[in-house]
Amino acid sequence: MCYHLHSRMSVFLYLFFLVFGLQATIHCAQYNSSEGKVMTCHLPQQNATLYKMSSTNADFAFRLYRRFSVENPDWNIFFSPVSISAALAMLSFVSGSSTQTQILEVLGFNLTDTPMTEFHQGFQHLICSLNFPKNELELQMGNAVFIGQQLKPLAKFLDNVKTLYETEVFPTDFSNVSAVQQEINSYVEKQSKGKIIGLIQDLRLNIIMILVNYIHFKEASSNFSVDKTTTVQVPMMHQLEEYYHFVDVELNCTVLQMDYSENALALFVLPKEGHVEWVEAAMSAKTLKKWNHLLQKGWVELFVPKFSISATYDLGSTLQKMGMRDAFAEGADFPGITEDNGLKLSYAFHKAVLHIGEEGTKEGIVPEAVSLDQAEVAPLYPIIRFDRTFLLMILEKRTRSILFLGKVVNPAKE
Known part of the structure; x- marks a missing residue:
């Protein structure tokens, strides 16, 4: 059965954050997963905006941390702040009016201090810097958008999410829920090098777009x-x-x-x-x-201690408590994706995994005389x-x- 989008119908924009940390030595290779080719990223010049953004992103990280701590008392906490910031920044790019203002306020930015062009260029530089090939640090950060094939995404949207946020866009038939789940789960499994399998089990109906944000990181390294x-x-x-x-x-x-x-x-x-x-x-x-x-x-x-922790958060609920309400409401404004109206966020969650063990850690070095x-x-x-x-x-x-x-x-x- 073909699903049609009507301007008066409230359809759902499904925001999904995938974050995973791999076990301990840092691997970074920058791949275009659809083609298997290395993507080119030219390292930008260092500038004041990049460092100002790092400071603002850090304060957002700690505000979010305190929310998680209040909502999950006496639990382990683990998440990727820079990944969430980048995904929200990308979402702000396609939003308008109060929907955009609230996203920026939750992140800690305002357009008076940081104009919109500078804001998105700053995140472009940040993502590029993190993904830039290095000898010892292996780190990959990116986004993927699965968008309903019945939609007609704006050319500007397709160009800018690729250029600014290193995002792959996959036309998707959301009328076949099981096939979509399999497609996204396969993508997640590939990006996590097989560490996360079958993550999405119950995909909701009326979804027309899913944003997957991921960060692949490998650190090198009683009672x-x-x-x-x-x-x-x-x-x-x-x-x-x-x-x-x-x-x-x-x-x-x-x-x-x-x-x-x-x-x-x-x-x-x-x-x-x-x-x-x-x-x-x-x-x-x-x-x-x-x-x-x-x-x-x-x-x-x-x-x-040696340990492994994983945490999953209902990020949608937390972001709404922090002030990002309009994006999840009937009056949500996302004019930058398609000419069709009625888009809103229906759900957002964040998952992160970390393992700390002895593999890859350096042997302790002591002075010769000791x-x-x-x-x-x-x-x-x-x-x-x-x-x-x-x-x-x-x-x-x-x-x-x-x-x-x-x-x-x-x-x-x-």
């Missing part, structure tokens, strides 16, 4: 107290290594930076007992900048033991973009 009354057994990784670290006496936490490669780094933040909420409330772009200036390199005896005898080594260096709730950030060095952000409450729970 754990869940709360005062609960302790779980988890394997701990032990290293004696030089790391940038320091104790933030203002926020009552220890910060340790781990360089996985020339281009990516991780920040582990260990709040003192009972101070997790204090640290969470203070997290901001300004806080990250302060830590960046205060971190000092030194030998550390480090204990980090004995490896534990009795002699132990008193010489500070011991940092991540054996209670801690925060985790993975950042791309050049843009300081937060690729992933999370909190490990219980490493035994996936």
